[in-house]
Amino acid sequence: MDFFDFHHHKKYIGYGIYNVNPENIPPDFAFSVGIHPKEINIDMLDSQFHWLQSNINDRCFAIGECGLDSFSNVDQKTQEDVFLRQIKISNDVKKPLIIHCVRKFYEVISFKKYAEQAMIIHGFNKKQGIAEDLLKNNFYLSFGKAVLYNLSLQNTLKMTPLDKVFLETDNDDFIIEELYQKAAEIKGISLERLNEQILENLETIQNG
Numbered sequence: 001m002d003f004f005d006f007h008h009h010k011k012y013i014g015y016g017i018y019n020v021n022p023e024n025i026p027p028d029f030a031f032s033v034g035i036h037p038k039e040i041n042i043d044m045l046d047s048q049f050h051w052l053q054s055n056i057n058d059r060c061f062a063i064g065e066c067g068l069d070s071f072s073n074v075d076q077k078t079q080e081d082v083f084l085r086q087i088k089i090s091n092d093v094k095k096p097l098i099i100h101c102v103r104k105f106y107e108v109i110s111f112k113k114y115a116e117q118a119m120i121i122h123g124f125n126k127k128q129g130i131a132e133d134l135l136k137n138n139f140y141l142s143f144g145k146a147v148l149y150n151l152s153l154q155n156t157l158k159m160t161p162l163d164k165v166f167l168e169t170d171n172d173d174f175i176i177e178e179l180y181q182k183a184a185e186i187k188g189i190s191l192e193r194l195n196e197q198i199l200e201n202l203e204t205i206q207n208g
């Protein structure tokens with residue numbers, strides 16, 4: 001069985017969504033392309049957006065990672081402008097948004113109204129209350145390595161509806177199958193059932 005890795009940075013993983021590094025050329029498998037809030041360069045913004053736009057093709061699965069990050073050196077207003085522009089691109093090209101968010105969840109929620117496509121919070125590892133608010137606002141949550149050992153996050157995954165879940169390795173070095181196994185155990189379902197559901201979720205977000 002192959003296990004879809006929703007968000008990763010490793011060129012050797014062919015089954016999943018590879019996040020393209022700034023100014024790089026996308027691979028010949030599924031990828032996401034976007035301007036990360038920590039990588040915004042105010043003097044180069046035009047060329048950053050040109051790079052983004054020119055790499056949107058059939059293999060581009062999603063726009064991102066993009067979003068808001070309270071540890072970024074870029075001021076909040078600029079981060080929000082760049083985020084909103086990427087939401088509009090996602091609307092235009094009809095592709096979902098992969099969201100990077102650090103300590104700005106309620107600000108990100110306030111941008112949901114502008115998005116016509118699905119928004120997926122990648123690497124979610126925060127408190128259950130935040131998860132609940134995100135789910136209420138129709139976000140998807142993509143869980144990563146922390147689920148393997150973080151008990152409260154395991155509980156959050158348990159209460160997250162299966163049709164809102166994705167799984168990813170991001171930058172971490174481990175095998176995605178391990179995470180699928182853990183998630184199936186937490187959800188009390190078979191690995192096959194979980195895999196099936198994730199593929200269904202992918203279809204749902206692809207169809208807007």
Ligand SMILES: [Zn+2]
Binds near residue numbers: 008009019065170171
């Ligand atoms: Zn990442």
